[in-house]
Structure formats: C-alpha cells, structure tokens
Amino acid sequence: MTLDETLKSIPKGLYQNKKTGNVYEVIDIGEHSEDASLFVIYRRYPNISKRIWCLPVETWYEKFDRLHIIKASELTESGDENCTAIITNKAKCNICGDIIESRHRHDFKTCSCGNVSVDGGLDYLRRCYKKDQDSYTELSEYGIKEGA
Numbered sequence: 305m306t307l308d309e310t311l312k313s314i315p316k317g318l319y320q321n322k323k324t325g326n327v328y329e330v331i332d333i334g335e336h337s338e339d340a341s342l343f344v345i346y347r348r349y350p351n352i353s354k355r356i357w358c359l360p361v362e363t364w365y366e367k368f369d370r371l372h373i374i375k376a377s378e379l380t381e382s383g384d385e386n387c388t389a390i391i392t393n394k395a396k397c398n399i400c401g402d403i404i405e406s407r408h409r410h411d412f413k414t415c416s417c418g419n420v421s422v423d424g425g426l427d428y429l430r431r432c433y434k435k436d437q438d439s440y441t442e443l444s445e446y447g448i449k450e451g452a
C-alpha cells in the first residue's frame with residue numbers, strides 16, 4: 305500500500321485497542337527511512353503522556369478498531385452506526401486511591417491528594433496530573449451505538 309492509500313485507510317483520529325479497550329489517537333503515518341515501510345504514529349487518548357508509539361501498518365488492523373467519539377447528547381441524532389460516545393469520564397488516583405468523575409463539560413474534579421484532575425464531562429476527556437501517567441488509572445468507559 306502507498307503512503308496516500310494508508311493515510312486514507314487509517315485517517316487521523318481515535319482508535320480502540322481490541323484487546324485492552326484503551327483508546328489511542330493516530331497522529332500520522334510515518335515512513336521508515338531505510339526501507340520505506342509504513343508505520344502508524346500514535347499516542348494515548350486523552351493525550352496525557354509525552355510518549356509516542358509506532359506500529360507497522362499491517363499490524364494496526366489486527367489490533368485496533370476505529371472509534372468515532374461524539375458527544376453523548378448527539379448519540380441518538382447521529383446516523384452513523386459506528387459512533388461511540390463517552391459514557392463515563394473518570395480516573396482513579398493511584399496515590400490516594402480516590403476515584404474522581406467529571407459529569408459535565410465544566411465539571412473539574414481533583415482527587416484529595418491533588419495529584420490528578422479530570423474535566424470535560426461527556427464531551428471530551430481532559431487530564432491534569434502532577435506526578436506521571438502511571439500515577440493514575442484511566443477508568444473512562446465508551447459505548448458503541450447499537451444499530452439505529
């Protein structure tokens with residue numbers, strides 16, 4: 305497959321690991337400098353880590369499914385059967401053990417030790433943390449729309 309074809313078949317956006325359910329954002333397709341093989345360049349979603357990964361394009365399809373995350377309020381209106389909505393926006397602090405949940409767009413919640421905060425409600429996932437990404441566990445859930 306050419307670079308252009310790959311960019312079309314794996315567009316930038318959100319994808320879900322079939323095994324773990326974790327969500328990732330594809331940011332680009334990269335080309336190996338020696339043999340021109342193609343790699344998917346991606347990072348965790350929400351974008352809270354500085355880490356960026358790459359995976360050979362052929363392997364991508366086996367491991368990831370495309371996600372169309374939309375606002376929960378738009379779920380019933382959308383005609384796209386593959387749409388996914390954020391059902392819960394929450395995280396657990398691994399330091400104090402608190403589970404915090406953002407229930408609406410401007411609902412900014414912080415755990416009792418102040419390490420991690422969640423925001424965005426069911427519209428988007430936003431995270432702030434003081435230590436590192438491993439200092440909290442992502443507990444958000446996504447739902448896939450059943451056939452209209």
Ligand SMILES: [Zn+2]
Pocket residue numbers: 397398399400401402415416417418419420
């Ligand atoms: Zn905490």
